[in-house]
Amino acid sequence: MATFKRPHSLTDITLHYCPGCNHGIVHRLVAETIDELGIEGTTVGVAPVGCAVFAYNYFECDMQEAAHGRAPAVATGIKRVNPDNVVFTYQGDGDLAAIGTAETVHAAARGENITVIFINNAIYGMTGGQMAPTTLPGQVTQTSPYGRDVQTQGYPLKICEMLSTLDGVALAERCAVNNIKNITETKKAIKKAFQNQIDKKGFSIIEVLSTCPTNWGLSPVEALKWLEENMIPYYPLGVYKDKDGDK
Amino acid sequence: MEEKVLMKGNEALARAAIEAGCRFFFGYPITPQTEVAAYMAKQMPKIGGTFLQAESEVAAINMVYGAAGAGARVLTSSSSPGVSLKSEGISYIAGSDLPCVICNIVRGGPGLGGIQPAQSDYFQATKGGGHGDYHMIVLAPCSVQEMVNLVKEAFDLADYYRMPVMIMGDGMLGQMMEPVSFGSYKSSKELAEKTWATTGTKLERKRNIINSLYITPEELEKLVVERYKKYDTIIESEARSEEYMCEDADIIIAAYGTIARVSKTAIKRARDKGLKVGLIRPITLWPFDKKPFEKYSEKVKSFLTVEMSMGQMIEDVKLAVSGKAPVEFYGRTGGMIPTPEEILEKLENMMGGER
């Protein structure tokens, strides 16, 4: 007899995200995880610039807003001061894979004991749909109006694959929330990533492929389909590094 | 007499920070201040503190942001180009009312510039290197001893006013060794508990948020205006400078940091030649201490600003003097250091060779 309601660590403030934006789903999965692990009182979240910059309105735990790209550094500062706090960052692809690449790679290489939630929607959402490092070849955006031309605009970054080569990484997993099976997988991955931190295993990152209906120019439901047919083939779901598992 | 030890400026400032209770340092190598990081790397582990060499100054200042937001006393230090990289972070720190101490051991610029001492970051430090309306308290020591005292005081000022405080030294101050004692500092400020810090609600309080984003302009303006009231009280109560032989002076030199000491030598020589010269030495670069300039601007024939730059503090001197007396300039830049002889020659020219 399933019962279902808003997790305690998610505030009741109306989310500003566009209809169908997957941010809302992932916010709830993170909040459910915080509730289930009973860590709301010790958790500190860091949300940098991007659509999720207002995340400090949505999580009941202490929050810090970070400059664009710098969340892993801010999180490092917080974690080093109070190692018993559970520190997570919640970053978009423009933030983590473009301006914040160095902070991401080095926090991972340091094995910083933090949890990174990485939303990959292949576009810059907040600023109105520009090309991101994760924009697919041929994908049309405000700044790749003729479709991303790899000759001049290069290839997308595959973050999980990249970070899986670093010894400091305890867990690097890519998920999606486009259907119930994937949502369940994502919840498990997020919970494992937070548990890793509690168990002091080092850097854990969960990359969640997400839709951006508004800037993809699709309806929320069409966007789920586009994600399945285009993003998942380019960014295969799965575990890319897991210190506990066989990977 | 307190026990004195011969110490390099960079290391003395690091030790002073530790003695002020700083347990977190995030840095990045850059000449001429890298010894600060090396000292912290050696000492912090011994006292359960944290030394972390970041991947860049940008990362370092954001680690400072996080640590300060978590309620810790935190230090970072760099030199000119590194401080430029940190300016966005400094604006965020000021915009989120976070206390921290930032050292700039200034070197010749612009661009990669050089590694010799300079004072050409005055504008960056006092007029805002980052974006938006904000200020840092900027302290300019002229000796290793004063740097030690000001570093300790900087942490109190930062916590008391909840803002970034900069120690502005120069390559000379960082690299030279002087006898210094550490015992004397006693805090003068009543410091409140950091109930605003993100340490985890423990489910006992409402969540704390460290943030500088206010999307509604009315709200952002209110906050900035509020912050400027705080700045006004700081201007009123914290502006500080040293006067030296100004009472009967025909010319008063305005100079800060190590160049104030060079100027004192020039003043002694000038006095030997019958030239009545004095010195006003700003100790806080922001807030700039106008009082002594207002006091003497109707008595002196002229002011002479001496800087290791093309002239930056001179603008604040002129503002303080507000036209009541001429303000001349003598400076070297690029890492060149004015000598007492050069300053004396300038003084003699200013006096028109008249005795």
Add this chain to the structure above:
Amino acid sequence: MSKAYFNEEVCKGCGLCETVCPKKIVAINKEKLNKKGFNPAGVTDIDKCIGCAFCAMICPDCAIEVKE
């Protein structure tokens, strides 16, 4: 038996819930507009609802509760 309850004022009419209901009893109500100007989703035949919470799991806005 638990049932799904839709908060029509929170719903943004995105339609994701419609794509996952195993009983095909969730749909956007085109005739209705909530205060934000969205057509809210809802359960078309509450008796068939088995309280599986799939709709609630994919809802980006926590607009759906499942309870007795």
